Amino acid sequence: MISQIGFFCFLALAVIQAVYLFTQKAEPFSLFLLPAGTLLCIISLIDRSIRIGFPAVTNMYESLLFFAAATGTILSVYRLRRGMRIPVRTPGRVPARSAAGVPSDEKDSDHETAASAQSARFFLFGGSIFIIILLAIASSPLAPSTIRPPVPALRSAWLVLHVTFAFIGEAFFAVSFVAALLYLFTHDPGRQKSLDKLIYTTIAVGYPVFTAGALIFGAIWAQYAWGRYWGWDPKETWALVTWLVYTLYLHFRFIRRTSGRIPAFIAVIGFLFTLFTFLGVNFLLSGKHSYG
C-alpha cells in the first residue's frame, strides 16, 4: 500500500515534468514529489523488514523496491543540489560568437549553464520514468509482493551487504544510462558536455560500489553459505560481464581519455547488461539466484 502511494507520487512527478519539460517555469511540487516517492519506498522496505525480522532485500519484489528507492535517492540528491528552480534556456538559442567564430567566455558560460539546466530537466524526467517502470514491474505478477521470510541461505549479513551494495551501484548505472541515452540523442555541445560529466561521475561512483556489492561481498557470502566463492552461476557470470563492460568504459575515459559517443554507447550497453543480470537471468536462466 505504502509503495503504491510512492508509485503514484512518481507518476504525478513524471506528468508534471513532462508538462514543464519545454517551458522555463519551475515545476510545481517536483522538489517535494521526488523525495516523497523515494521516502515511501524506503518506508515500505522498513515495514517489510520489521515484519520478516530481516532486512527486506531477499526477493524480486523487495529488490525492485530497493532499486527504485536507491535510484530515487540519487535523483533527489541531484535535484536538491541543483536547487529549487532549474532555469531553462530559450529553445533554439545558440551562443553568440565573436568574429573569429569563438564564443566569448561569458556567453559560452551562459550557454553551458542553460544547456546544463535543460539536460537536468530531461535527465530527471528520464529518471522518473525509469523508477515508474521498476515499480510497475514490482506491481505485476512477475514479482509477487507476498511477505515471506528468507530461506536459511539468505539469512546472512554478507547477503544484505551483497544485495544492497549491488543495487546502489546499479542505481548509479541506471542514472548514467538515462544520461547516456540523452547524450546519444542530443547534438548541442553544451548539453553534451554536462551529460558526459554526469555519465562519468555516476559510473565513477557506481563502479566501486557495484564491485564491492556484486563481486566482493557476493563471493564472501557464497563462501560462507556453500563453501564456494564462485560457481559460474548465470547471475554471477552476467554480473562479471556487466563489470567488464563498465571496466571498458572507465578505460576509455581514464586511459584513452575518450569522451563522446563511444563511452556513452558503452554506458548504454553496460546498463542493458545490468538489466539482463537482474531481470533477464531470473526469468530466462536458472541458477542459485532464482529467488531475486
Next chain:
Amino acid sequence: MKTALQYLYRALTSLKLTAVLLIYLAVLMVTATLIPQAGAHPLPAGVLPARTTETAASSLVTFLGLHNLFISVWFILPLSLFFLNLLLCTVRRIRGELNNKRWNHYGPDLIHAGILLLIISAFISLFGRQESQLVLAEGETNRLPNGYSVTLLDFSEEYYADGSARQWHSRIRLTGPDGSERTEDIRVNHPVSAGYLSLYQISYGQIPEVVLNDSAGNRFVLLRRETIAGGNLSARFIGVEQNGPAADPLVTMELRFGKHASPKRQSFRPGDEILPGLSLKQATSRIVSVIQTGFDPGFFPLIVSFLMLGAGLGITFYQRLHRSEKT
C-alpha cells in the same frame, strides 16, 4: 630480433589487446550461460539419463569442450593472455611513475595488482580446491580425507510462524586424528573447521529405509541400494512408492536367486515375505543432513586481492572525482 621483441612488447601492452580480450571473455562467458555447463552444477552419477542418441550439435559441443567452457582452452588461454597483458601494463605503469616521481597515482596500480592476484587466486582454486559431500543420518559417522571423523548427533530445523524453514542445525561430534573430540553446531552460513577442511550445512533430505524381520524376531534395516543376503539368495532395496497417505507403501526389491542368476524386481507390502523366513515389517524414511566439506587454498589470496581492489578503487575514484570537482 630486437625489433621483433619490441613489437611483441608493444602488442602485449596495448590497450587494444586489453579491449579485445575483455570483449572476447565477455562474449565467451555469455555463451557459457546458454550452454549447460558440466562443472558449474555437478550432478551425481546416475541423475542424468543415459544418452541414447547424440545430435551433431551435442557432439560438437562435447568435442570443442564447450560444456566445460571455464576450464577449456577457449577460456584459460585468453585469460592467461589477459593476465600477461595486465601484468606488463602494470609494470610499465609503475616504472613510468618511478621515473617521473609521481607517487600519488598508485590507485590504478593497486586495482591492477588486485585483479592480477584475483586471477592467481582463481587458478589456485581451480587446481587446489577439494570438496565433497557427506550425507549423514543421526548416529552415522563418516571419515574425512584429513583424518577427522564426523558423527551426526542431532539434526533439527527451525521454522517461522508461517511454517517455512528458518534455519537448519546439525550437531556433530568431530574426532581428530589424535583422538580428541569436540562437539560443534553447524548452521547454514555458519561453517565449522575440522583441521584444514571446513564443513558447511547446505541442505537436508529424507531417505527411505525398510525394516525387515526374520523368523527369529531379528530386525534388519536397509537403506536404498543396500542388500541383505542369505546363502545364494539376496534382496536389494530399490525404492518405496506411496499411493496416497492411507495406502500401504509399495516397496520395490531386486531379488537374485543364485549368484549368477539375473536379478528380478518385485514389489512388496508390509507383512509380505521377501526371502524365505524374511518378511517386510515397515517402510519409513529418515532425515539426513547434507554437509559440504571443502578446502580452498585460493580463498585467502582472494580476500587479499579484494582488499587491494577495494583500496585501489576507493583511492582512484576519490582522487579523480576530487580533481574533477576542482576543475
